[in-house]
Amino acid sequence: MSAPRERAVDLALAREHGLTDGEYANILEILGRTPTFPELGIFSVMWSEHCSYKSSKQYLKCLPTKAAHVLQGPGENAGVVAIGDGLAVVFKIESHNHPSYIEPKQGAATGVGGILRDIFTMGARPVASLDSLRFGPIDDPKHQYLLHGVVDGVGGYGNPVGVATVGGETHFHECYRGNILVNAFNLGVIAADRVFLASAAGVGNPVIYVGSKTGRDGIHGASLLASAEFDAGSEAKRPTVQVGDPFTEKCLIEACLELMATDAIVGIQDMGAAGLTCSSFEMASNSGTGIELDLDRVPQRETGMTPYELLLSESQERMLLVARAGQEGTVREIFERWDLDFAVVGSVTDDGRMRIRWHGDTVVDIPVDPVARSSPELDRPVRQPADLSERHKLDLASLTPEQDLNGALETLLDSPNLASKAWVYRQYDQLVQGDTVIGPGGDAALVRVKREDGSVTRKGIALALDCNPRWCWLDPCAGAVAAVAEAARNVACTGARPLALTNCLNFGNPEKPEIMWEFAEATRGLGLAAEALGTPVVSGNVSFYNETSGQAIYPTPTIGMVGLLEDWQRHAASHFPDGGLAIVLLGENREDLAASEWLALRRGLEAGTPPAVDLDHERRLIDLLVEGVERGEIRSAHDVADGGLAVALAECCFTGGSEIGARVTLAEAIRPDALLFGEAPGRVVVATADADALLERAAAKGVPARRVGTTGGERLCIASPAGRAWIDTPVAKLHALWENGIPRRLEVA
Amino acid sequence: MFSVIQFPGSNDDRDMRFAMKSVLGAEARLVWHKDAELPAGTAAVLCPGGFSYGDYLRCGAMAQYSPIMAAVKRFAAAGGPVVGVCNGFQVLCESGLLPGALIRNHHLHFICDFVHLRVERAGTLFTGRATAGQLLRIPIKHGEGAYFATAPEIARLEERGQIFLRYCDANGAVSEAANPNGSVANIAGVMNERGNVFGLMPHPEHAVEAGIGGVDGRVLLGSLVDALRGKEALR
Numbered sequence: 005m006s007a008p009r010e011r012a013v014d015l016a017l018a019r020e021h022g023l024t025d026g027e028y029a030n031i032l033e034i035l036g037r038t039p040t041f042p043e044l045g046i047f048s049v050m051w052s053e054h055c056s057y058k059s060s061k062q063y064l065k066c067l068p069t070k071a072a073h074v075l076q077g078p079g080e081n082a083g084v085v086a087i088g089d090g091l092a093v094v095f096k097i098e099s100h101n102h103p104s105y106i107e108p109k110q111g112a113a114t115g116v117g118g119i120l121r122d123i124f125t126m127g128a129r130p131v132a133s134l135d136s137l138r139f140g141p142i143d144d145p146k147h148q149y150l151l152h153g154v155v156d157g158v159g160g161y162g163n164p165v166g167v168a169t170v171g172g173e174t175h176f177h178e179c180y181r182g183n184i185l186v187n188a189f190n191l192g193v194i195a196a197d198r199v200f201l202a203s204a205a206g207v208g209n210p211v212i213y214v215g216s217k218t219g220r221d222g223i224h225g226a227s228l229l230a231s232a233e234f235d236a237g238s239e240a241k242r243p244t245v246q247v248g249d250p251f252t253e254k255c256l257i258e259a260c261l262e263l264m265a266t267d268a269i270v271g272i273q274d275m276g277a278a279g280l281t282c283s284s285f286e287m288a289s290n291s292g293t294g295i296e297l298d299l300d301r302v303p304q305r306e307t308g309m310t311p312y313e314l315l316l317s318e319s320q321e322r323m324l325l326v327a328r329a330g331q332e333g334t335v336r337e338i339f340e341r342w343d344l345d346f347a348v349v350g351s352v353t354d355d356g357r358m359r360i361r362w363h364g365d366t367v368v369d370i371p372v373d374p375v376a377r378s379s380p381e382l383d384r385p386v387r388q389p390a391d392l393s394e395r396h397k398l399d400l401a402s403l404t405p406e407q408d409l410n411g412a413l414e415t416l417l418d419s420p421n422l423a424s425k426a427w428v429y430r431q432y433d434q435l436v437q438g439d440t441v442i443g444p445g446g447d448a449a450l451v452r453v454k455r456e457d458g459s460v461t462r463k464g465i466a467l468a469l470d471c472n473p474r475w476c477w478l479d480p481c482a483g484a485v486a487a488v489a490e491a492a493r494n495v496a497c498t499g500a501r502p503l504a505l506t507n508c509l510n511f512g513n514p515e516k517p518e519i520m521w522e523f524a525e526a527t528r529g530l531g532l533a534a535e536a537l538g539t540p541v542v543s544g545n546v547s548f549y550n551e552t553s554g555q556a557i558y559p560t561p562t563i564g565m566v567g568l569l570e571d572w573q574r575h576a577a578s579h580f581p582d583g584g585l586a587i588v589l590l591g592e593n594r595e596d597l598a599a600s601e602w603l604a605l606r607r608g609l610e611a612g613t614p615p616a617v618d619l620d621h622e623r624r625l626i627d628l629l630v631e632g633v634e635r636g637e638i639r640s641a642h643d644v645a646d647g648g649l650a651v652a653l654a655e656c657c658f659t660g661g662s663e664i665g666a667r668v669t670l671a672e673a674i675r676p677d678a679l680l681f682g683e684a685p686g687r688v689v690v691a692t693a694d695a696d697a698l699l700e701r702a703a704a705k706g707v708p709a710r711r712v713g714t715t716g717g718e719r720l721c722i723a724s725p726a727g728r729a730w731i732d733t734p735v736a737k738l739h740a741l742w743e744n745g746i747p748r749r750l751e752v753a
Numbered sequence: 754m755f756s757v758i759q760f761p762g763s764n765d766d767r768d769m770r771f772a773m774k775s776v777l778g779a780e781a782r783l784v785w786h787k788d789a790e791l792p793a794g795t796a797a798v799l800c801p802g803g804f805s806y807g808d809y810l811r812c813g814a815m816a817q818y819s820p821i822m823a824a825v826k827r828f829a830a831a832g833g834p835v836v837g838v839c840n841g842f843q844v845l846c847e848s849g850l851l852p853g854a855l856i857r858n859h860h861l862h863f864i865c866d867f868v869h870l871r872v873e874r875a876g877t878l879f880t881g882r883a884t885a886g887q888l889l890r891i892p893i894k895h896g897e898g899a900y901f902a903t904a905p906e907i908a909r910l911e912e913r914g915q916i917f918l919r920y921c922d923a924n925g926a927v928s929e930a931a932n933p934n935g936s937v938a939n940i941a942g943v944m945n946e947r948g949n950v951f952g953l954m955p956h957p958e959h960a961v962e963a964g965i966g967g968v969d970g971r972v973l974l975g976s977l978v979d980a981l982r983g984k985e986a987l988r
Contacts, residue, residue, distance in 0.1 A: 164804035166764025251807025
């Protein structure tokens, strides 16, 4: 063992690397000596919060992850779910929050690039992307800059790489002023028997590096950037942000899929967080093998890179794979044809150790498993926030009733969170690959499934991302339940049956017991709802430390739900397709304004106990939607969510592009503002040409349902049974307000 | 047979092949950009959309140097039909096969949306199924799709009837409001003087199926299929 070429390692340096005193002692024990500088770097990234999930592990273990249709649950690059006919979908969502705040364009771009690699690493062709984006207030010029940058990054990577961005969410709230969220989701399609895993089996097999060259970018992105709070000096961390090259990624996708059609490879892993280090350790650990690497053979973009830099670089668009001995030529031929770098950098060994050489010296020699598997697991203290009961206080009776119901509806439709997000998604290619049945703007996106040979199937996959952070702040467990239920409901509104979910858990600093309590509660809710709806968690990501100068974001467990439609042609849109149809409301209205958009916008209050979700009802509702769409009884279906029933009805009138009015009568003896703007979950607005059949089916299933009106005309009119018109406005006026809500607020549109 | 050129970074190549083969029933195959010759039996060349070579330089500027482009130029010079869509249009302009250039959209954003188009010239190889003035609804998706040529060049194109497609509104009116990217004279598609090379920014291959983008793209791509049916001599 040579002397460390760089800095001398001691406890102080370990602390600088984010390691605790206990963790450093553990390292000394594992090695029986002081680690070299590169070894210290390896431990620090592998045991960082971002890579090791040390704070969240014990909670994630409790989530439901299994079902007959789940082929691969959490632990691999992405989850795999069978959809029949020998096909499966591969999907995951991941955060790129910290980098996107520091450098919005490259941060968001590499977030998209990273999630794509997670999908095609498994052998799937990525077909659909979604993004959940959360910013501070839209009137803050800094956040307009971040919005422009992030959208530019998502499009600037997603468009060239040839994967359609078909949906997502864009949300603005004060709590994200110091920490924006960029959660990128991707789904790919694969033959169910051709799933590739991160395996390094077969002693003597070559370890091959393909893709881009390694540079000095992104060093310590995972450990120092993603695993610590922001403070005033965070701008200085810009060098830890990676730079994306979508062109190389596109070539890499094609080359990898070509390679995977051969029998040349044993396993493959993308070099994401912690680059070469993380990928090689994971592959060896999964197979119980060891790996020998020669760093001098790694393709390098810069001269003079040290072992430490080579091992920790997060340069993008790189993959590590293990080929069958003798098949190197097949791999080389494919990657050279796509003008990508190719290098045999090592081989698989049988001694369970990672041995890394550089300039003839062994610079790393450590056992694989203690690094990859025995990472610390923390049981961090939890404490309910002291002001929680204060947050819950809301006396409906003492709230002055809304005096201007039309004005309130207009304010809601024009508000940044409810207004059209076309300004965002028009900058994304929503159509490439030619399978987009429903693009952005509906309850869920819907894509037709093609096989890799280009032949079509009848299957459609519905996708939705959801989370209501205000609800999660008021009650993290109920908020997480509601997020899962809403995502499932949105998917079912197209007629698809929800299959499984992925999650991106965005929270503050886990070292604070109140944050850990939020996390524990949210994962409890996530587990309850996923179990009840039969939609296991198959992949996900935890992002802690979304906190700046002590101010944490609201807990934001973003849920990505995936559903299956057996025949994509039999689907429902979310907008009214035609005039003269009956409007049926599924679910029940409640006299509740707690946690609502109306309360926030019209009364400046974020308070109350979020209305409870009845998961039994949600399950029956999903069944009803799936059957109703399949039988053609449901022509359109739209979930009642942010802004309540009046906003949902208005959206049904214009989100299809053309404008179709509606006359609605609501009979409940509920105060009108709660009836129109309350956010009780479990409700769906449906348009049907066969109301009798649908009502009968609903009754048989035990789903409350009644006819509330008829589509047609040019106005949206919502009235009491006595004929008092609460809402009576031209649809065109509402449409225009909704369309201009975002652009009119941007200084540079 | 239709030869769809596959540049590194092309991303509508498979979609174009799908439209020609699976929807319109024609023979179509992908042709690698490093090939020096078009496959025997090539009746028409299609340059698909995407970001050839990443488009880090001017869009399409690198692709003109791919080996296959020399063969495409010879094919066009011999009268063979060549169509470029989006990035393919940019490549054909950069290669000198079509007049003008595509520059950054005037609003500086990438834009993906369905637009209305008016067929300005019917009866060409690419518009045989259309009538003059016919409206088509086809999507665009590009960041650099503003057609530009100097005023005298535009006048010449007008005079010779080389502008075959313009952006218009839902009623067919060619107006500033209906111009999605700042193209001079709302130009969405032009052809060469000889009438065998066509370029357009809209994506007909993304409008060939009811339920997925509609079927208006078949008017254009189907015209090419009709024109070439039985014309093996063109190879």
